[in-house]
Amino acid sequence: MNAIYDLIVVGAGPAGLAAAGSAAQAGLKVLLLDEFMKLGGRLLGQLHQEPGGAWWNGIREAELLVLGAQEAGADIATGVSVTGLERTDNNGWTLWTTQGCYRTPFVLLATGAAESANPLPGWTLPGVMSIGAAQVMTNVQRVRVGNRGVVIGMSVLAMAIMSELRLAGIELAAIVLPPGNALSGKDSNPEAVLDSLLRFANLAPNAMLKYGAKFLQNSMLRNLALNLYPKQGIRMLDVPLQLRRCAIEIVGRDAVEGVLVADITPRGEPIAGSERVVEADFVCIAGGLYPLVELAAVAGCPFRYVPELGGHVPVHGENMQTLLPGLYVAGNITGVESAKVAIAQGRVAGLSIAFSAAAEKAPGEAEIKDAMEQVKLTRHEALIQFHPDIARSRAKLYQIEIV
Amino acid sequence: MKETSIIVCRCEEVTLEQIREAIRQHGCSARETKLRTRAGMGICGGRTCRPLLERLMVPLEGDHASELPLKIQPPVRPVSFAQWGRSL
Numbered sequence: 001m002n003a004i005y006d007l008i009v010v011g012a013g014p015a016g017l018a019a020a021g022s023a024a025q026a027g028l029k030v031l032l033l034d035e036f037m038k039l040g041g042r043l044l045g046q047l048h049q050e051p052g053g054a055w056w057n058g059i060r061e062a063e064l065l066v067l068g069a070q071e072a073g074a075d076i077a078t079g080v081s082v083t084g085l086e087r088t089d090n091n092g093w094t095l096w097t098t099q100g101c102y103r104t105p106f107v108l109l110a111t112g113a114a115e116s117a118n119p120l121p122g123w124t125l126p127g128v129m130s131i132g133a134a135q136v137m138t139n140v141q142r143v144r145v146g147n148r149g150v151v152i153g154m155s156v157l158a159m160a161i162m163s164e165l166r167l168a169g170i171e172l173a174a175i176v177l178p179p180g181n182a183l184s185g186k187d188s189n190p191e192a193v194l195d196s197l198l199r200f201a202n203l204a205p206n207a208m209l210k211y212g213a214k215f216l217q218n219s220m221l222r223n224l225a226l227n228l229y230p231k232q233g234i235r236m237l238d239v240p241l242q243l244r245r246c247a248i249e250i251v252g253r254d255a256v257e258g259v260l261v262a263d264i265t266p267r268g269e270p271i272a273g274s275e276r277v278v279e280a281d282f283v284c285i286a287g288g289l290y291p292l293v294e295l296a297a298v299a300g301c302p303f304r305y306v307p308e309l310g311g312h313v314p315v316h317g318e319n320m321q322t323l324l325p326g327l328y329v330a331g332n333i334t335g336v337e338s339a340k341v342a343i344a345q346g347r348v349a350g351l352s353i354a355f356s357a358a359a360e361k362a363p364g365e366a367e368i369k370d371a372m373e374q375v376k377l378t379r380h381e382a383l384i385q386f387h388p389d390i391a392r393s394r395a396k397l398y399q400i401e402i403v
Numbered sequence: 404m405k406e407t408s409i410i411v412c413r414c415e416e417v418t419l420e421q422i423r424e425a426i427r428q429h430g431c432s433a434r435e436t437k438l439r440t441r442a443g444m445g446i447c448g449g450r451t452c453r454p455l456l457e458r459l460m461v462p463l464e465g466d467h468a469s470e471l472p473l474k475i476q477p478p479v480r481p482v483s484f485a486q487w488g489r490s491l
């Protein structure tokens with residue numbers, strides 16, 4: 001049993017890296033563990049242009065955070081999965097990993113978010129993957145996912161990754177909606193999808209979406225737009241955005257050969273006789289993201305169901321502390337948001353832990369307050385808003401739980 | 404839509420129809436549905452179908468509204484017995 005660390009951070013995404021850096025900087029002995037072979041978490045796949053024109057290159061951002069954590073003196077290990085977490089009687093935590101067992105007084109869970117799917121017939125064929133898998137293969141592993149793809153599901157995340165696939169020169173035949181069934185819910189309703197797309201219209205490289213979005217805030221015009229929406233779609237980055245078409249089935253004998261699609265009404269019902277097969281050799285399913293809370297659950301953390309944040313989140317305060325002594329959370333495990341917010345939350349967690357642990361160079365309360373303000377500011381300015389009510393639901397969570 | 408041909412739990416090959424039928428026939432909770440159909444009990448430990456199963460369940464109410472519908476057990480990753488033994 002290894003018991004030399006003051007703090008063990010699980011997950012080396014932006015939140016975990018930032019936290020490990022600031023806690024180590026304050027004088028704590030920190031170990032950062034991640035099960036992937038590379039450091040950076042979901043940051044590694046991100047590549048997009050900011051409104052000012054500068055590029056956000058996740059690989060470079062990750063390198064900077066890793067350097068910061070290393071220079072501050074944190075130990076880092078990759079390829080290690082944490083499989084269990086249990087509170088031990090003498091004020092500490094036991095962590096089970098695929099490489100031995102650790103004991104430590106402070107644990108930070110920064111395990112991020114996971115993708116959920118929208119299943120349809122044929123989704124188990126080789127060549128079908130989640131949109132996030134396509135992102136990792138393209139931007140991290142530099143493997144060509146296929147020659148011609150179809151994306152099923154329209155969300156902020158799907159659009160962001162679609163533009164990355166285009167940058168890599170990969171052809172996309174169409175983006176269509178998932179079929180309506182007990183699982184897809186609103187994701188298969190053109191009206192609801194258009195609503196959610198309008199929230200990030202400022203991201204759209206397509207002028208019509210960018211400038212059209214303002215008018216579409218008006219519901220009468222929105223219905224008109226849905227009714228007039230061309231079946232073959234509106235092109236964005238050379239990909240037809242087919243809001244009035246859904247996938248029915250992924251077809252192929254031993255692997256993906258195409259997708260059977262059908263036109264749909266503005267409410268999402270398939271129009272009989274409109275079915276046709278779109279040829280493709282890979283398919284990306286874009287469902288949603290949900291906080292990856294497994295370790296918080298096995299630790300016995302109380303949860304709150306907050307749909308705006310992506311589902312069940314461990315109850316925590318604005319200082320990132322859970323209701324269990326010594327256990328903290330930061331990043332997407334606390335709610336699905338962009339990478340910059342995760343970094344800012346990581347800093348708060350690192351500082352609050354250093355404060356609690358009375359570390360040698362522990363920050364003062366003012367410094368922690370500043371870091372918490374920074375989270376709100378970053379959230380306000382975030383380019384990708386995964387949900388319009390994040391700020392409000394956060395405020396509610398923190399007011400209710402922390403007196 | 405053909406619910407018989409939509410697989411929800413890939414590890415145990417349980418279809419949407421089987422899960423909906425179990426819920427309809429027995430009015431079961433998330434846990435009971437899992438035990439009856441084996442959905443979520445495969446090698447991935449429900450990492451893919453857990454959110455799908457939760458969407459199919461009647462939401463919990465009152466004091467239970469904030470509980471995770473399906474309990475999570477360690478180890479939270481598939482590990483070999485040898486690995487598990489070594490970590491004790």
Ligand SMILES: Cc1cc2nc3c(=O)[nH]c(=O)nc-3n(C[C@H](O)[C@H](O)[C@H](O)COP(=O)(O)OP(=O)(O)OC[C@H]3O[C@@H](n4cnc5c(N)ncnc54)[C@H](O)[C@@H]3O)c2cc1C
Binds near residue numbers: 016080111
């Ligand atoms: C597929 C996908 C694409 C995304 N694309 C974007 C985007 O383009 N732009 C954007 O702003 N946001 C995007 N996001 C949101 C993204 O999650 C945040 O931007 C940010 O990366 C969250 O940071 P984090 O540190 O909380 O978690 P992550 O970056 O997800 O890092 C979590 C880390 O924890 C590790 N981990 C998890 N469980 C364990 C365990 N049990 N043991 C050991 N290690 C573990 C993982 O390997 C991972 O490296 C995306 C999210 C996903 C899931």
